[in-house]
Amino acid sequence: MSTAEAPAVAAPALTDADADSAAAPRRRRSSRVKEALFGYALLVPAVVILGVFAYYPLYRLVHFALYRPNRFGRGEVYVGPSNITRVLGGDEFKEGLWITVKFLLYTVPTGLVLGVLLALAAHRHLRGIKIFQGIFSSTVATSVAVASVVFFGLVNPKIGKFGQVGLIDLSKSSSALRGVALTSIWQNIGLTFVIVLAGLQAIPDQLREAAQLDGFGAFRRLYKVTLPLLAPTLMFLLVVLMIFAFQAFAPIEFLTQGGPAGSTETLVFKIFRRQDPGSISEGAVMALGLFGLTFVVTLLQLTILNRRVHYGD
Amino acid sequence: MATDAAVLPPDVRRRMLMGQAGWYVLLSGLSLLVLFPIWMTIVRAVSEPFVYIERGQPYHPVAFDWGVFGDAWREGNLGRSMLLTLAVTAIVTVAQLVTSVLAAYSFAYVRFPLKNVLFVLIVASLLLPIEVTLVANVRTIRELGWLDSVQGLSAPFLASAFGIFLIRQGFLGVPGELRDAARLDGFGHFAFMRRVAIPLNRPIIASFALITALGTWNQYLWPRAATTREKWETVQVALRSVSVQHPERFNVGVAAAILASLPILAMLIFFQKQIIRGLTAGAVKG
Amino acid sequence: MGEVQFENVTKRFGDVVAVDDLTLTIDDREFLVLLGPSGCGKSTALRMIAGLDEPSSGTISLDGEIVNGIDPRDRDVAMVFQSYALYPHMTVFKNIEAPLLGRPMSIDGGPERKLDRAERAERVGEAAATLGLEPFLDRKPGALSGGQRQRVALARAIVRRPRVFLMDEPLSNLDAKLRTQTRLELVDLWRRLQTTFVYVTHDQVEAMTMATRIAIIVDGRLQQVGRPQDVYQRPANLFVARFIGSPPMNTVDAQVVPSEGGPAAAVGTTTIPLGTATPLTAGKRIVLGVRPEHLHIDPNGPGPGQLEAVVRAVELIGHEQHVVCDVDGTLLMVRESSDAPAVDPGATVGIAPDPAHLHLFDVDSGERLG
Numbered sequence: 001m002s003t004a005e006a007p008a009v010a011a012p013a014l015t016d017a018d019a020d021s022a023a024a025p026r027r028r029r030s031s032r033v034k035e036a037l038f039g040y041a042l043l044v045p046a047v048v049i050l051g052v053f054a055y056y057p058l059y060r061l062v063h064f065a066l067y068r069p070n071r072f073g074r075g076e077v078y079v080g081p082s083n084i085t086r087v088l089g090g091d092e093f094k095e096g097l098w099i100t101v102k103f104l105l106y107t108v109p110t111g112l113v114l115g116v117l118l119a120l121a122a123h124r125h126l127r128g129i130k131i132f133q134g135i136f137s138s139t140v141a142t143s144v145a146v147a148s149v150v151f152f153g154l155v156n157p158k159i160g161k162f163g164q165v166g167l168i169d170l171s172k173s174s175s176a177l178r179g180v181a182l183t184s185i186w187q188n189i190g191l192t193f194v195i196v197l198a199g200l201q202a203i204p205d206q207l208r209e210a211a212q213l214d215g216f217g218a219f220r221r222l223y224k225v226t227l228p229l230l231a232p233t234l235m236f237l238l239v240v241l242m243i244f245a246f247q248a249f250a251p252i253e254f255l256t257q258g259g260p261a262g263s264t265e266t267l268v269f270k271i272f273r274r275q276d277p278g279s280i281s282e283g284a285v286m287a288l289g290l291f292g293l294t295f296v297v298t299l300l301q302l303t304i305l306n307r308r309v310h311y312g313d
Numbered sequence: 314m315a316t317d318a319a320v321l322p323p324d325v326r327r328r329m330l331m332g333q334a335g336w337y338v339l340l341s342g343l344s345l346l347v348l349f350p351i352w353m354t355i356v357r358a359v360s361e362p363f364v365y366i367e368r369g370q371p372y373h374p375v376a377f378d379w380g381v382f383g384d385a386w387r388e389g390n391l392g393r394s395m396l397l398t399l400a401v402t403a404i405v406t407v408a409q410l411v412t413s414v415l416a417a418y419s420f421a422y423v424r425f426p427l428k429n430v431l432f433v434l435i436v437a438s439l440l441l442p443i444e445v446t447l448v449a450n451v452r453t454i455r456e457l458g459w460l461d462s463v464q465g466l467s468a469p470f471l472a473s474a475f476g477i478f479l480i481r482q483g484f485l486g487v488p489g490e491l492r493d494a495a496r497l498d499g500f501g502h503f504a505f506m507r508r509v510a511i512p513l514n515r516p517i518i519a520s521f522a523l524i525t526a527l528g529t530w531n532q533y534l535w536p537r538a539a540t541t542r543e544k545w546e547t548v549q550v551a552l553r554s555v556s557v558q559h560p561e562r563f564n565v566g567v568a569a570a571i572l573a574s575l576p577i578l579a580m581l582i583f584f585q586k587q588i589i590r591g592l593t594a595g596a597v598k599g
Numbered sequence: 600m601g602e603v604q605f606e607n608v609t610k611r612f613g614d615v616v617a618v619d620d621l622t623l624t625i626d627d628r629e630f631l632v633l634l635g636p637s638g639c640g641k642s643t644a645l646r647m648i649a650g651l652d653e654p655s656s657g658t659i660s661l662d663g664e665i666v667n668g669i670d671p672r673d674r675d676v677a678m679v680f681q682s683y684a685l686y687p688h689m690t691v692f693k694n695i696e697a698p699l700l701g702r703p704m705s706i707d708g709g710p711e712r713k714l715d716r717a718e719r720a721e722r723v724g725e726a727a728a729t730l731g732l733e734p735f736l737d738r739k740p741g742a743l744s745g746g747q748r749q750r751v752a753l754a755r756a757i758v759r760r761p762r763v764f765l766m767d768e769p770l771s772n773l774d775a776k777l778r779t780q781t782r783l784e785l786v787d788l789w790r791r792l793q794t795t796f797v798y799v800t801h802d803q804v805e806a807m808t809m810a811t812r813i814a815i816i817v818d819g820r821l822q823q824v825g826r827p828q829d830v831y832q833r834p835a836n837l838f839v840a841r842f843i844g845s846p847p848m849n850t851v852d853a854q855v856v857p858s859e860g861g862p863a864a865a866v867g868t869t870t871i872p873l874g875t876a877t878p879l880t881a882g883k884r885i886v887l888g889v890r891p892e893h894l895h896i897d898p899n900g901p902g903p904g905q906l907e908a909v910v911r912a913v914e915l916i917g918h919e920q921h922v923v924c925d926v927d928g929t930l931l932m933v934r935e936s937s938d939a940p941a942v943d944p945g946a947t948v949g950i951a952p953d954p955a956h957l958h959l960f961d962v963d964s965g966e967r968l969g
Contacts, residue, residue, distance in 0.1 A: 039425035049472035057449030143531030494684035499702035
């Protein structure tokens with residue numbers, strides 16, 4: 001009858017969860033346990049990795065926030081939740097937060113607009129359009145480091161071609177962040193283009209033709225048909241670009257090292273700088289702050305997304 | 314689908330061609346946005362550095378120095394760092410594939426309690442990216458003695474919540490009747506996974522692998538934080554040493570950046586379709 | 600070899616009872632059709648034989664051994680799914696080969712072992728030849744027509760020579776012409792294989808033409824099981840009576856009245872003699888059933904024992920005509936040969952039922968009386 005097999009391969013024939021079979025309850029119960037164990041076994045690698053490198057750090061961050069390590073040797077000092085409130089309310093964190101937000105404001109709207117512009121321009125039937133599409137998506141091939149090198153050569157005050165342009169002057173604290181943001185904006189062009197183009201291609205031609213027959217001019221079509229249908233894609237892109245903005249690190253390290261006068265120190269940069277025992281407590285709190293920020297933003301986006309989707313229908 | 318221009322009356326044709334010309338002009342102009350920095354980079358790479366100091370900043374190459382690529386290779390130790398980065402990329406990509414496929418299969422086809430709770434926990438880990446967990450993970454790696462090592466560079470990325478989510482979606486799309494037929498055919502879980510579930514989802518799995526490889530090769534923050542010695546720098550981290558830290562010989566740095574981009578460019582050209590599919594996986598329904 | 604037994608099998612999905620206390624024995628080598636309207640539980644019963652679903656209570660046995668809880672792969676049954684469930688990424692050859700992979704089999708009564716590649720290829724070739732699939736072995740299902748895909752599904756089922764074949768509405772995805780042809784091929788296949796076929800359908804024509812026995816299931820309950828002609832001639836209840844036969848049986852409400860010549864029923868004002876020996880109490884309300892071919896039209900108006908009817912429509916079907924008549928608000932269909940005297944719509948005629956072919960049913964339970 002039932003051949004003896006390694007538990008991992010036996011897949012019991014069960015699809016329902018209720019009532020006993022009068023004839024063979026024992027057989028079924030043990031094979032359900034086997035199946036559950038098999039299910040858990042398949043999850044072990046992923047769960048272990050995510051546990052050790054995502055959730056365990058969360059615990060450690062909280063621990064570092066509450067217990068400052070001794071600068072020399074082992075041991076730690078309890079500093080308590082007041083440490084958290086102190087750092088989160090302190091200038092350092094507020095500065096980092098504000099700079100991160102500014103960076104976000106520089107990169108996200110520009111990124112969306114550029115992406116939409118380029119995708120609209122390149123979404124048509126022209127000979128050789130694929131070449132332009134290839135060009136627009138090419139920055140996908142650049143890494144943050146490469147993009148930073150490219151823009152170092154353009155905006156660095158000493159050797160950059162446009163290093164002296166006032167608007168993006170890296171040597172002045174009022175404009176340095178803009179210069180750094182340029183790197184991200186340029187790099188994001190490729191991805192935003194690819195995503196918006198895919199969104200445009202998913203809109204059936206018939207809708208555009210119907211709008212034409214209804215007498216809509218090009219701009220009206222854009223405003224009343226294309227953009228509303230692009231809305232889900234743009235929402236997705238918004239989330240992606242915001243996440244990129246929160247993560248910004250390499251351009252800062254390459255171009256300004258956080259200067260001048262800390263005017264380009266985003267939260268991640270500040271956290272990176274605080275890894276030695278003396279300041280890791282502050283770093284941990286700021287990291288938790290960043291986590292909280294991401295959490296809140298994601299939650300907001302999900303609720304707005306849900307509501308939008310329902311209205312859109 | 315462009316109407317055959319030759320068939321139209323001359324003035325309509327002229328208007329249409331002018332319209333098309335207009336688009337070409339616009340598209341070329343927009344291309345400059347993307348291409349200009351690339352062009353300047355190439356210019357910079359192949360020109361001798363003294364040009365910038367003596368003659369200011371030209372828009373075109375001057376005083377070619379093709380040896381700069383060889384210099385970049387040597388000074389940036391690109392041979393070694395590329396090999397290292399390749400190893401890390403391979404390890405992470407394979408690991409993410411294996412862990413994601415196994416976990417996704419479990420969620421899609423195996424019954425066990427607390428499935429939904431576990432899935433939510435896994436997806437929730439997306440809220441804890443490396444930027445947030447950085448200081449703690451560096452500590453952990455250091456305590457394990459894995460600083461400056463291949464393990465240290467790969468460990469935090471051996472699993473991917475995004476991959477699990479994506480591949481589970483694909484598995485759930487396989488018709489239930491196929492699972493029934495496979496059960497009758499005698500396929501246990503591994504046989505079904507190997508012969509049916511994975512082959513039917515080859516496109517999305519391949520795209521995921523490509524995106525992961527791309528992302529790992531291009532990664533900066535973690536390799537920067539997890540290594541202290543020069544010989545353990547990945548390509549991206551090495552770029553900083555060879556470029557930004559020697560602005561007077563920036564042509565070498567820029568040349569190194571160009572070299573560092575070539576593998577990715579090659580991948581993009583060969584696997585364009587799959588990469589685009591992977592990038593747009595969340596954005597467009599259907 | 601291939602006997603299947605249901606004993607008090609019930610299957611619940613949450614609050615819904617899909618199969619209700621089913622007791623049925625399917626004999627070895629018979630072609631049993633599970634017939635019933637959509638959603639009546641017949642597919643669920645089939646799946647429980649395969650082991651894809653387990654009974655909530657009751658036992659299922661194969662050849663006398665209880666198989667509850669036994670994995671589908673160990674039951675030695677094969678199934679053809681409604682949409683064929685072919686592996687889209689595998690060639691026809693590999694699809695047919697699939698059941699042979701990884702499963703040890705007993706060769707000619709010898710010890711069980713896995714087949715090697717040559718043996719598998721031989722079996723696949725055999726199955727493919729039986730169904731005329733040799734030219735398609737290298738194609739993938741996407742490149743085949745619906746009829747060809749179905750044959751691949753059949754080949755996959757027979758390659759292991761199981762003891763029971765299960766088929767879930769296999770003809771429903773085929774167009775009408777192909778359906779008739781395939782019906783014949785399936786019965787032919789059954790004869791050649793000499794194995795038990797359990798076949799699920801909602802089409803009573805398929806059931807009547809293919810089955811050795813039909814089991815009618817409604818709302819999860821078995822209504823009647825028997826040979827096609829038995830089910831046709833002596834339906835066990837109203838539902839079966841109306842379900843089997845095309846055009847369907849006519850039914851009218853009636854009341855038993857006393858009469859000298861034996862039991863009779865009053866339909867409206869007409870008294871019809873009932874040719875039955877079953878004792879019936881006078882005054883009892885019943886439902887009278889009579890098939891269209893057992894009604895006869897008297898164009899000269901209603902005579903004694905005839906129902907008064909107004910002709911509503913006459914449908915000429917070439918070799919016969921269907922006359923739709925209105926009897927006091929109820930529509931009755933009469934089948935007459937084309938040679939019978941023509942009647943016109945609007946004419947008042949008499950309808951004479953054949954007393955030897957009257958069916959009586961209890962008006963509350965629908966059960967057959969006598």
